[in-house]
Amino acid sequence: MSSEKSEGGIPTVDIGAILSPTATEADRRQVVEAVRYASTTFGFFNLVGHGIPRAQLRQIFESSKLFFALPEEKRRDVHVGQALGRSFRGWEPPLIQQHQEGVLPDTKEPKTDITFFETFIIGREVPADDPEAGTFLTGPNLWPDLPTEDFQEVILAYQARMVELARVVVRILVQGLPEAWGCPPDVLDGLTVDPAIPMRMLHYGPVKEKDPRQFGVAAHTDFSAITILLQQPGTEGLQVWYPPTDEWIPVPVSEDGFVINIGDLMQQYTAGYYRSARHRVITFSEEDKHRYSVAFFLDGNLQFKTKALDGSGTEIVVGEYVYSCLNRTLGARGPSL
Numbered sequence: 001m002s003s004e005k006s007e008g009g010i011p012t013v014d015i016g017a018i019l020s021p022t023a024t025e026a027d028r029r030q031v032v033e034a035v036r037y038a039s040t041t042f043g044f045f046n047l048v049g050h051g052i053p054r055a056q057l058r059q060i061f062e063s064s065k066l067f068f069a070l071p072e073e074k075r076r077d078v079h080v081g082q083a084l085g086r087s088f089r090g091w092e093p094p095l096i097q098q099h100q101e102g103v104l105p106d107t108k109e110p111k112t113d114i115t116f117f118e119t120f121i122i123g124r125e126v127p128a129d130d131p132e133a134g135t136f137l138t139g140p141n142l143w144p145d146l147p148t149e150d151f152q153e154v155i156l157a158y159q160a161r162m163v164e165l166a167r168v169v170v171r172i173l174v175q176g177l178p179e180a181w182g183c184p185p186d187v188l189d190g191l192t193v194d195p196a197i198p199m200r201m202l203h204y205g206p207v208k209e210k211d212p213r214q215f216g217v218a219a220h221t222d223f224s225a226i227t228i229l230l231q232q233p234g235t236e237g238l239q240v241w242y243p244p245t246d247e248w249i250p251v252p253v254s255e256d257g258f259v260i261n262i263g264d265l266m267q268q269y270t271a272g273y274y275r276s277a278r279h280r281v282i283t284f285s286e287e288d289k290h291r292y293s294v295a296f297f298l299d300g301n302l303q304f305k306t307k308a309l310d311g312s313g314t315e316i317v318v319g320e321y322v323y324s325c326l327n328r329t330l331g332a333r334g335p336s337l
């Protein structure tokens with residue numbers, strides 16, 4: 001069984017053998033090797049063979065479209081400003097974020113009622129009466145005025161799947177680390193216990209009067225340990241920076257696959273072995289070119305801490321690290337919480 005397909009671009013890795021109880025050790029090792037290659041070379045790969053039904057992948061986009069089609073006052077009901085304390089939940093209208101000099105803010109004044117790059121953020125559901133509720137990235141979600149079965153249930157079911165998948169991917173990544181480091185397979189499992197998991201449902205609208213300096217999302221790296229991104233089939237726009245050839249490589253949409261990318265935190269924990277690659281999203285000016293995506297960030301358990309797994313450096317605490325990344329980002333809110 002081949003677990004990797006590259007065709008000169010971002011590799012596709014089929015993780016079926018990791019999930020199958022009957023797979024051979026050699027098959028599993030092949031998956032680990034394919035993920036290791038992709039994560040050290042590109043910091044990105046397409047993941048298939050995850051076992052999540054296609055219907056569930058389609059459903060999340062239906063829910064997303066329902067939300068973004070709500071009239072503005074309904075979206076405003078769940079504006080991030082309503083989120084408890086510093087829990088960062090809800091609707092973010094198009095933002096002003098400037099990541100690079102010479103690049104226009106992600107959002108310029110829309111000339112019509114067509115906007116681009118708005119997001120609805122969901123996190124781990126922590127009840128308002130929990131003592132931690134309202135602290136950084138922790139608290140109850142804000143739910144819009146939509147039928148529970150069409151929105152909340154779909155999203156929470158998807159989120160639960162993402163946590164399971166993130167656990168599997170983290171385990172695979174650990175197995176791919178240099179043997180000389182002697183890491184036990186569960187060394188990063190603590191990341192996925194009650195983790196901070198901001199999930200951004202994103203909607204990019206067409207851009208009026210396209211300016212070449214303007215992006216849907218300008219070049220950035222994610223702060224997370226790993227990101228699991230679902231792109232809408234039939235769309236394009238995501239690109240990753242590949243230093244060896246100094247070029248932006250498109251990240252194609254795979255029908256049933258997720259894009260996995262390594263975030264800054266994983267890069268830190270693996271002493272740079274796995275690459276947190278810069279990426280960006282290009283938008284288009286055609287009226288009918290909307291794009292939806294869902295980005296799930298495994299930031300990790302906010303109290304989890306470890307030194308880099310090669311034994312170097314000092315202990316990094318997840319919560320402190322993600323918070324410092326946020327502070328560094330202009331506007332205090334990066335593309336990935």
Ligand SMILES: O=C(O)CCC(=O)C(=O)O
Nearest residue numbers: 202238281293295335336
């Ligand atoms: O929408 C996408 O495809 C990517 C979004 C992204 O990179 C982010 O939210 O960090």
Ligand SMILES: [Fe+2]
Nearest residue numbers: 221222335336
């Ligand atoms: Fe990103």
